[in-house]
Amino acid sequence: MKVPGADAIIVRHGDIGVKTSRVQSWMEQTLAENLDAMLSARSIEGTVEQHWGRLFIRTPAPHSAARAAADVFGVVSASPARSVQPQMAAISKTLADVAEKTYDRGSFAVDARRAGDHEFTSQDVGRIGGEAIWEAVADQFDPEVDLDDPDHTFAVEVRDTEAFVFRGRIDGPGGLPIGTQEPLVALISGGIDSPVAAWLAMKRGAPIIPLYFDLGEYGGADHRARAVDTVRTIAASAPGQDWQLRVADIGSTLESICNRIGDTRMLSVRRLMLRAAGEIAAKTGAEGIVTGESIGQKSSQTVTNLHVTDRITDWPVHRPLLAFDKQEIIARARSIGTYETATVDTGCNRIAPDNPETAAPIDRVEGAEPAAFEEWAREAAAEVDILQVEPKFEPNST
Numbered sequence: 001m002k003v004p005g006a007d008a009i010i011v012r013h014g015d016i017g018v019k020t021s022r023v024q025s026w027m028e029q030t031l032a033e034n035l036d037a038m039l040s041a042r043s044i045e046g047t048v049e050q051h052w053g054r055l056f057i058r059t060p061a062p063h064s065a066a067r068a069a070a071d072v073f074g075v076v077s078a079s080p081a082r083s084v085q086p087q088m089a090a091i092s093k094t095l096a097d098v099a100e101k102t103y104d105r106g107s108f109a110v111d112a113r114r115a116g117d118h119e120f121t122s123q124d125v126g127r128i129g130g131e132a133i134w135e136a137v138a139d140q141f142d143p144e145v146d147l148d149d150p151d152h153t154f155a156v157e158v159r160d161t162e163a164f165v166f167r168g169r170i171d172g173p174g175g176l177p178i179g180t181q182e183p184l185v186a187l188i189s190g191g192i193d194s195p196v197a198a199w200l201a202m203k204r205g206a207p208i209i210p211l212y213f214d215l216g217e218y219g220g221a222d223h224r225a226r227a228v229d230t231v232r233t234i235a236a237s238a239p240g241q242d243w244q245l246r247v248a249d250i251g252s253t254l255e256s257i258c259n260r261i262g263d264t265r266m267l268s269v270r271r272l273m274l275r276a277a278g279e280i281a282a283k284t285g286a287e288g289i290v291t292g293e294s295i296g297q298k299s300s301q302t303v304t305n306l307h308v309t310d311r312i313t314d315w316p317v318h319r320p321l322l323a324f325d326k327q328e329i330i331a332r333a334r335s336i337g338t339y340e341t342a343t344v345d346t347g348c349n350r351i352a353p354d355n356p357e358t359a360a361p362i363d364r365v366e367g368a369e370p371a372a373f374e375e376w377a378r379e380a381a382a383e384v385d386i387l388q389v390e391p392k393f394e395p396n397s398t
């Protein structure tokens with residue numbers, strides 16, 4: 001809900017608030033930097049202020065700034081607000097003005113919060129502010145107060161040196177500010193699952209080093225373009241990061257794998273990817289690997305096969321989608337904005353054998369891999385191309 005005369009954004013966070021004070025202030029500082037980066041990336045004017053427990057943005061463009069803030073990891077909600085002196089008369093006058101411009105009919109309530117030293121309580125704000133709203137609109141409408149389930153809520157947040165009047169909240173993604181964890185190498189295929197997995201790791205504060213394996217003729221014509229496009233979309237959630245996509249060409253290695261390995265081939269392809277990802281993690285200072293796998297989604301993702309896959313690497317493999325159903329993943333992909341691209345048909349050639357193994361014994365998987373297998377993975381990692389990726393914003397987000 002728009003607030004006439006809004007000149008500020010109230011930015012709320014969640015999990016940061018339960019940290020020790022030293023960690024909290026460092027995380028709030030990181031959040032402030034990320035908010036600033038989001039505003040500049042979208043060319044929105046604004047100055048971010050860090051206060052204990054809250055951040056504020058002063059801006060001449062409150063409604064686009066609030067939408068931008070609500071796209072930043074760590075933000076639980078953002079509200080465009082009008083700032084006023086922390087005095088009862090000024091608050092009532094502003095409430096009356098906002099009500100005149102935004103109330104039409106139905107019930108209303110004042111939701112007041114207060115922190116600091118004032119000559120009035122939050123109950124006073126509710127009562128006196130409610131009367132001011134009533135007087136402002138009673139001539140024209142027949143207002144009714146309903147504190148339990150109002151049609152209109154007028155919110156007031158009073159702080160030491162300032163008060164804010166606002167009308168609603170835009171939900172953010174929650175999580176932790178990106179950059180408050182160490183980076184992770186994210187395996188991104190451009191399909192539905194992997195961009196969502198990478199996004200969820202970012203949501204918990206970990207910057208992502210995206211890694212795409214070019215499957216050569218097994219990938220189909222648009223396979224790489226699809227991966228680049230999904231990385232651009234998730235990059236828009238953290239435009240302050242340096243977004244470099246690493247591309248490892250494994251087309252000819254896949255041909256060798258398909259020629260030499262039978263039923264356990266898919267697992268060896270996964271193992272090759274994880275082994276190469278570990279090399280990249282070591283080189284880039286990452287602390288682990290992220291994939292879009294989910295228990296039982298396909299034969300290579302049974303718990304037994306995930307175990308066999310992990311045996312190729314010492315690196316921790318994080319699987320944020322472990323317990324997600326496909327429909328839940330699709331819903332996430334739609335809200336993140338990667339779904340459309342992920343469903344473009346790339347004419348991908350199937351690598352999977354006719355009867356893929358659902359519970360492959362490790363000895364058989366390892367036994368089928370040639371002696372040079374780990375060397376192939378090292379070579380793939382050594383020859384990555386690095387593409388600089390520009391964040392891609394939704395058309396109406398700037």
Ligand code: ATP
Nearest residue numbers: 187188189190191192193194211212213291292293
């Ligand atoms: P997605 O929809 O994410 O592509 P999927 O359901 O098709 O995954 P698989 O093809 O078995 O599942 O891949 C499992 C995971 O392995 C993917 O989520 C991704 O993290 C990684 N992966 C698969 N193919 C590639 C690739 N070409 N490049 C990078 N990572 C890949």
Ligand code: MG
Nearest residue numbers: 191192193194
């Ligand atoms: Mg998929």
